[in-house]
Amino acid sequence: MTEPKPAQKDAYDMILEAIDVGIYRPGDRLVESDLAERFGVSRTPIREALQRLETQSLLARDGRSLIVASLDHNQMAELYVVRCELEGLAARLAARHAAVEEIKVLSDMVESDAALLGDAAAMARANRRFHKQIHLASHNRFLVQQLDLVYRSMALMATTSLAAEGRGEEALEEHRAILAAITNRDEDAAYAALKAHISLAFETRLKSDAEKL
Template identity: 50%
Template sequence: MPPQTPRPSRSSGQEAYDLLLQAIDSGALPAGTRLREAELAERFRISRTPVREALKRLEAQGLVLHEPHHGAAVASLDYGQVAELYHMREVLEGTAAGLAATHATATEVEILREMVERDRGLLGDPPALAASNRAFHRQIRLSARNRFLNATLDTMRISLALLAGTTLAVPGRGVESVEEHAAIVAAIEAHDTAAAEAAARRHIRNAFKVRIGLEHARG
């Protein structure tokens, strides 16, 4: 694993966790990558103790596996796990959009509209669009005003880090996704709970179809 650009030394387990999670999420540490404490400490310019703590936390969350005689490695999701993950996303993201249609303020609706418009300018940059996509869904969750739903979706977001690449890099998917977001926002603005939930569910189902296509393409 090549070293990253030098950065100030970090020492806490939380910072080590954030760095490792970001590397997994971005694909810099793809599924199956062996995770050796010494190499990671050198790569991220941190000591081995917080790296060890971060690996244990990631293992507890299912992102890292510890295999006897082989050590730690980035986990991977099989087809069944991917299907289960997207099914729960559909249910929970749909619920969040429906609640947002009830609770979102005019200011929050305006923020969501601005996010959609900004995303139209990111269609040529899938990684940036993917980051903005995460922010959009987080804003909907916050607008839903349900801390337990928000916490559950945040936990699910961690599992999504194991999915290789972004579906938004598939030709045409970026445009479709942005228009699907626009439909969700329109329903929230109209305070149409059923329409908002249906639009969000449809959005996640379409993302799942594209994800399965990516998995098949990888063999």
């Protein structure tokens, strides 16, 4: 009996991941032929993926070209409002529903992430993993789906707030507070701690953007 082959990512997922990890950044032009060569697929699925990403406003038109979209100030503010509420709800539900094993995974993440301080890119990846684990620990598939959509749009921000001086250390302490509330099954504290964490990240980003004006 032959072993089943692992499922391959489709063109949409591969382009989306490339945007998420910063291979393609806001303003970068996406060319069908270049993408087909990079990902080893034909141009037809690439074209379909680009159309789908444009429909989701992750890509924008620049003349006849498609570029990775960017978020203006108002769009970013609107995104953080939604993210703050949904993430807070995820933390509340995680405090209620998370299995002991899921809480242990969160604890291990927080401890191991301390070694990443000073590496903004690594901290950003670890931050996404930590938040994703909370989303899953909420045990609410519809909430997870909505948060996935929010995080797709978050990929359109050119930089991470964790690149700001001292933000990595602050974020790690905030993660510890979130973890403590979930561990103690304190739903209100978990909700408040995660909302405060997102609010401080937004404030950091606003300050960083203001310094560039």
